[in-house]
Amino acid sequence: MIPTKPKIETERVPIEWLHDIALREGNSKKPIYHIHKWWARRQGSIFRTLLILSMIPSSKRIDHVAENFYSRHAFSDLTVLDPFMGGGTSIVEASKCGARTIGIDIDPVAWFTTKKEIEPCPVKQIHSAFADIEQSIGSEIQSYYQTRTPEGQVVPVIYYFWVDLITCPHCGTQFEAHPHYQLFRDRKNAQQTVFCKTCHEIESIPLSETSFTCRKCGDVTEVKKGTVSHGTFTCPQCHYSAAASSLARGDGPLSKRLFVLEYEFEDEEGKVSRSYKTVDAYDKRVFKRAERRFEELKAELPFPRDEIPAKGRSDQRPLCHGYKHYHQLFNARQLLCLSLLYREIVAIRDNQVREYLMITFSNCLSKNNMLCSYAFDYRRLSPLFSVHAFNVINRPVENNIWGSTKRFGRGSFSNCVKQMLRGKDYAERCYEINYEGSKPKRVVTGEKATASVTADVREWYRGKAQSLLLNRSSTNLQDLRDGSVDLVLTDPPYYNNLSYSELSDFFYVWLRDHLPCNGKDTRSSHTPFERALYVSSNDGSSRLRFVRGLTEVFAECDRLLRSDGLMVLTYHHRKLDAWDGLARALYDAGFIVTNVFPVRSEGKSGFHSTAGTIKWDAVLVCRSAKGDVLEKACGTRGFLRSVMARHSKWERRLQQANLPYGWADSLSLGYAISVQQAILRARFSRDVSLLLGRAARYLTEAVAQSPGHRGQILNCHIF
Numbered sequence: 001m002i003p004t005k006p007k008i009e010t011e012r013v014p015i016e017w018l019h020d021i022a023l024r025e026g027n028s029k030k031p032i033y034h035i036h037k038w039w040a041r042r043q044g045s046i047f048r049t050l051l052i053l054s055m056i057p058s059s060k061r062i063d064h065v066a067e068n069f070y071s072r073h074a075f076s077d078l079t080v081l082d083p084f085m086g087g088g089t090s091i092v093e094a095s096k097c098g099a100r101t102i103g104i105d106i107d108p109v110a111w112f113t114t115k116k117e118i119e120p121c122p123v124k125q126i127h128s129a130f131a132d133i134e135q136s137i138g139s140e141i142q143s144y145y146q147t148r149t150p151e152g153q154v155v156p157v158i159y160y161f162w163v164d165l166i167t168c169p170h171c172g173t174q175f176e177a178h179p180h181y182q183l184f185r186d187r188k189n190a191q192q193t194v195f196c197k198t199c200h201e202i203e204s205i206p207l208s209e210t211s212f213t214c215r216k217c218g219d220v221t222e223v224k225k226g227t228v229s230h231g232t233f234t235c236p237q238c239h240y241s242a243a244a245s246s247l248a249r250g251d252g253p254l255s256k257r258l259f260v261l262e263y264e265f266e267d268e269e270g271k272v273s274r275s276y277k278t279v280d281a282y283d284k285r286v287f288k289r290a291e292r293r294f295e296e297l298k299a300e301l302p303f304p305r306d307e308i309p310a311k312g313r314s315d316q317r318p319l320c321h322g323y324k325h326y327h328q329l330f331n332a333r334q335l336l337c338l339s340l341l342y343r344e345i346v347a348i349r350d351n352q353v354r355e356y357l358m359i360t361f362s363n364c365l366s367k368n369n370m371l372c373s374y375a376f377d378y379r380r381l382s383p384l385f386s387v388h389a390f391n392v393i394n395r396p397v398e399n400n401i402w403g404s405t406k407r408f409g410r411g412s413f414s415n416c417v418k419q420m421l422r423g424k425d426y427a428e429r430c431y432e433i434n435y436e437g438s439k440p441k442r443v444v445t446g447e448k449a450t451a452s453v454t455a456d457v458r459e460w461y462r463g464k465a466q467s468l469l470l471n472r473s474s475t476n477l478q479d480l481r482d483g484s485v486d487l488v489l490t491d492p493p494y495y496n497n498l499s500y501s502e503l504s505d506f507f508y509v510w511l512r513d514h515l516p517c518n519g520k521d522t523r524s525s526h527t528p529f530e531r532a533l534y535v536s537s538n539d540g541s542s543r544l545r546f547v548r549g550l551t552e553v554f555a556e557c558d559r560l561l562r563s564d565g566l567m568v569l570t571y572h573h574r575k576l577d578a579w580d581g582l583a584r585a586l587y588d589a590g591f592i593v594t595n596v597f598p599v600r601s602e603g604k605s606g607f608h609s610t611a612g613t614i615k616w617d618a619v620l621v622c623r624s625a626k627g628d629v630l631e632k633a634c635g636t637r638g639f640l641r642s643v644m645a646r647h648s649k650w651e652r653r654l655q656q657a658n659l660p661y662g663w664a665d666s667l668s669l670g671y672a673i674s675v676q677q678a679i680l681r682a683r684f685s686r687d688v689s690l691l692l693g694r695a696a697r698y699l700t701e702a703v704a705q706s707p708g709h710r711g712q713i714l715n716c717h718i719f
Contacts, residue, residue, distance in 0.1 A: 001055075001486050002566055006094070008621050009051035009595045012062050012651075016657045019600045021045045026603020031426040032449055034419050034650025036113040036363045037507075038087030039500055040233045042491050042570055042617070045432070046599050050568050050619065051080075054487055070432055072446040073097040081485045081560060083474035085555050086500065090489045096430050101467045102485065104459075104474045106528055107363075109504040111471035112515060116359045118451045118467060121424035125353045127689045130417055133344045133357075140403060141337045142215050144290040145400040147263050148282050148363060149275075158274060158409045159262075159381060160398035161260040162331075162370065166233050167249060170240035176257060177233055177244060177394035178226040183260065183276055185377050191278075193276055197221040200259045200278045210549060228394050239421030246392060256331075256370070256396070258287060263682050274408050290333035301339035302346070303327050304509035312530040314499045317390040326509050329369045337401040338368060341413060346514045353578050358514060360413070360420045362507045367411020370396045379545040381410045384506075388498050443661040455516075473531065475552035478558065485560040488567035492550065493533040495578035501529035535581075547581045556588030558624050565624070567591060570601065570617040571672065574664045576696045579671040583678055584687045586622060593676035595621040598650060600659075616665040618672030641679055643695050644702060646673045663703050672701040 007013065022043045030044050052068045055075060058646045073096075076537050080094040085103035087110060094101045095118050105111050109390040164177035176197075184193040190207045196214035198221075205540070207211050211222045227233055234241045247254060255564045258279050266272055294301075310319055323329060330338065338361075345361055348354040364370075370382040374397045384390070403412030431442040454465035457479045505527040512523050533549045535542050557567055571582060575690070586593065601617040647670045654661045679692035 001075070002564055003057040004564070005058040006049065006566070007056045007058050008180040008568065008619075009596075010058045011416070011597065012058075013053060013597050014049075014062050014065050015597060015653075015662060017066055018045065018049055019659055021183050022600040023603055024433070024435060024440070026601070028603075031419070031422040032089065032092055032117055033089070033423070035117055035263050035268075035346075035423040036087075036359050037110075037383075038110065038383060039114060039385070039498055039503060040599060041087045042089050042492075043480070044569070045091050046091055046601065046617070047089050047489060048096070048432070049599075050489060050570075051075075051093060051099075052099055052490075054566055054568060062573045068641065069444045070253065070434065070445060076098045077486075079484060079486050081488045081557065082490045083470075083477075083557060084492050085114055085489050085490070086110050086491065088117050089675065090491070091469070092117055094489065095451045095467060096445070096449045098192075098447070101451070101489075102470075102480070102586060103467065104470045104477070106471070106532055107501045107504055108471050108523070108527060109507050109511070110500070111469060112355075112359060112511065112588065113467050115453055115516075116356060117423070118427065119352070120408045120450050120451050121356060121421075121427070122350070122352050123421060123424065125350060126356055126417075126421065129348055129350075129353050129357060130414075133341070136344055137340050141340060141402040142405075143285060144333055145402065145404075146286065147261055147277065148280075149263070149265055153265065155263050156267045158262045158264055158398055158404050159374065160258055160263075161374070161493050162396050162398060164394045165255040165257055166227070166235075166244065166254065168235040168238060168240055169242070169247065171235060171238040173197055173235055173237040175227055175236055176259070177228045177254070179228050179313075179394060180224045180226045181221050182223055182376055183262075183374075184379050185510060187377070192223070194221065194223050194375060195260055195276075195278070202278055204275050208592070232307075245392075248320070250322070251330055251420055252324065253318075253322040253392075259285065264408050272407055278470045279577075283442065287333055287474060290336055291405050294332040294336035296489045297336070301335070302342050302513075303330075303335050303339045306509045306525065309505065309526055309529070312691075313432070313535065314496075314536040315389055315502065318392050321392040323392075326506065329371060331370055331398065334368055334370070334398065334401065341401070341511065344599060345679065351516075352513075355516070356420065357417070358417045358511060360408070362410055362511055363420070364401070364413045364416040364561075365507060365510060367416075368399045368401050368413075370395045370398070372399065372411075373460050383411055385503060388503070390506075404690070454512070474556060475549055477556045479558075485557075486562055486565050488557045488561060488565070488569075490567075490572050492553075492582070492682060493546075493577070494571065495581060497572055497573070498536040499529055499532065499536065500641050501527040501532045505529065540647050543577065543581065547584050548676070550585035551583065551588045554591060558590050558626075561624055563624070563626070565619040567622040568620070570599070570621050571620060571667075572601070572614045572668045573618045573671070574612065574614060576671065576692060580689050580692050581674055583675040583692060584685055586620075586675070587679050587682060587688050588685055589604065589624040590625045592625045592679055593620050593622050594618075594673045596646075596669070596676050598654070598661075612664045614668055615660070615662065616669065618669050620672060620675065639677055639691055640698055642677050643670070643674050644698060646677075647699065647702070659693055666703045666706065668693070669698060670703065674699070 016366050022045050025043045075097045080099045080100040081102040082090040083104050085105045091101050091103040091114050128368045146154055147157050166177050167174045168315045181194050181530050192207050193204050196200050196220040199217045201216040213220050233244045262276050264274050306326050366383040366385050373382045373393045375382045376454050403414035430445045430447040432444050451466040453467045460468035508527045533546050535546045597619050598616045604616040674692050674695035678688045682688045
């Protein structure tokens with residue numbers, strides 16, 4: 001099915017054309033990828049293009065790729081495997097093209113997410129089930145998220161604002177841990193909404209003003225002079241300063257105070273608007289009522305009582321801030337409402353309806369906890385995992401779990417249901433975006449991302465399902481047949497970049513008891529983050545386990561691939577060790593790299609965009625080295641010349657196209673090219689490391705001295 005010489009193994013790949021599509025998609029992914037949170041998703045447009053490049057003969061014109069990108073495909077004879085499927089991008093894109101797919105991931109949340117992305121969705125039944133839930137508990141949940149306006153009208157709350165309370169260990173003064181005293185920065189109208197540091201009275205002042213005098217209490221507040229900055233507090237009384245995390249109690253995190261809320265209302269003309277309000281006695285009573293109800297029902301509510309695993313973590317957050325159990329990441333009102341909601345969902349008898357509402361519920365968890373913040377430039381909530389970590393903040397925002405009745409708010413359950421249904425609508429009516437005209441245009445391809453799914457290997461081989469999804473490790477796939485896969489399309493673990501399962505455990509402890517078991521008798525207590533391929537420390541054993549595991553997975557891919565099959569993977573890292581581990585795994589598993597080229601993999605974002613952040617992936621196209629390929633290695637002579645020539649060629653091409661390309665991107669691509677050339681020339685596995693080490697010094701100097709990156713990396717630790 002794959003051509004003898006596909007276009008993906010040539011240098012004539014349309015990276016310039018693909019750049020703009022990938023750049024925009026990085027900030028606005030297709031609706032199907034919003035069904036549930038997953039980290040470091042590769043762009044659907046990238047994987048779609050890699051699929052098409054693998055199926056087009058090298059003789060075709062380069063613009064033929066763009067034409068095919070917007071066409072309908074029926075690769076029904078193509079079998080695609082992803083042994084690290086994560087959030088399912090490869091499986092979704094291959095399913096759209098009509099391919100048969102095998103997706104495997106050790107993480108149960110990744111497996112469940114991909115399963116619901118591509119399975120058929122009973123839309124009418126979901127609407128009906130949602131209406132039943134709304135009738136059953138919707139009013140009760142909404143009653144816990146309401147306030148009185150200054151005019152006495154009862155209206156829904158959009159967000160509640162909380163703040164940590166700090167008691168100075170030096171002088172005993174208790175104070176609120178505010179990073180600043182802004183609520184909203186309205187750049188368009190040059191105004192800012194602020195609050196008094198003493199009584200929380202709200203004011204609107206010009207953006208140019210740096211302080212104001214409170215109309216109510218008369219105190220002066222310096223807007224940007226908060227009591228905490230980057231996790232360090234300063235006592236306003238004695239000026240003692242220390243890390244806020246050092247004050248975390250042994251039995252839990254810092255206490256919090258509710259001080260301001262944002263609500264929704266209709267004016268006399270019926271226009272829906274929003275406003276801020278200082279919390280009053282009515283608002284405190286509403287919370288106390290929810291708190292009492294939670295205590296009454298606590299024993300029977302289905303919220304997780306699990307401890308947050310401490311052993312083997314790569315990041316000690318949120319443990320180092322005093323959070324010992326997952327339920328401590330939520331306040332009493334959140335635990336009550338989430339539990340009431342989840343109890344209704346798991347009682348649904350229809351498996352598909354229940355599972356779709358379960359994945360929706362899980363997705364809304366990241367927007368309904370006490371680690372959410374407020375984007376005060378955009379006037380909206382920033383969910384947990386907006387940055388890829390348990391980012392503990394001192395001024396969390398509590399969302400309205402059910403959702404306000406009109407148009408405002410982000411991440412409520414009702415909005416997440418709509419978001420899920422938009423994703424499933426996309427699955428039935430797939431489109432790609434064409435950016436070539438004056439306005440972006442949707443091009444409906446006529447494809448569907450919907451596929452029948454099974455976890456039974458024998459059933460899949462009998463053709464009873466289009467997609468085989470397995471929740472397990474890919475290091476041993478002996479129940480899959482030799483030579484039954486045409487294309488491996490994957491995004492393997494990036495060495496030490498991110499421990500996905502450590503984060504996904506946050507969702508898993510809620511879902512665990514009601515997840516489909518995928519052939520297993522029981523579910524584990526936590527996600528298997530200790531067994532995942534991730535280098536959690538600098539010790540040799542952690543690195544050795546990563547390389548050994550990656551080698552075993554690649555060896556299984558080699559066994560499963562047909563003799564003319566390809567393995568295409570995307571990878572990036574700016575450190576030599578990460579590339580050395582990948583190179584050793586490829587070599588020992590019996591692969592050679594036939595082509596390397598860069599693709600844009602990230603959008604424009606304020607998060608994860610500091611100097612040295614990689615925005616481009618390297619694509620490595622691999623073939624099995626069965627037979628005498630390795631014996632024809634050409635030796636080390638000319639190794640560095642070959643690496644530097646290929647690296648310079650891509651650098652010139654990117655510069656001529658005027659594409660933004662940082663020093664870390666350049667270095668990462670250089671390492672990818674070095675992997676290709678080192679594997680080709682190595683006689684033994686250790687030769688690969690020696691050659692990569694030799695290339696590293698030349699690459700670092702070359703990148704540092706290149707016109708676009710001169711001097712940028714000289715002081716950066718990259719080895």
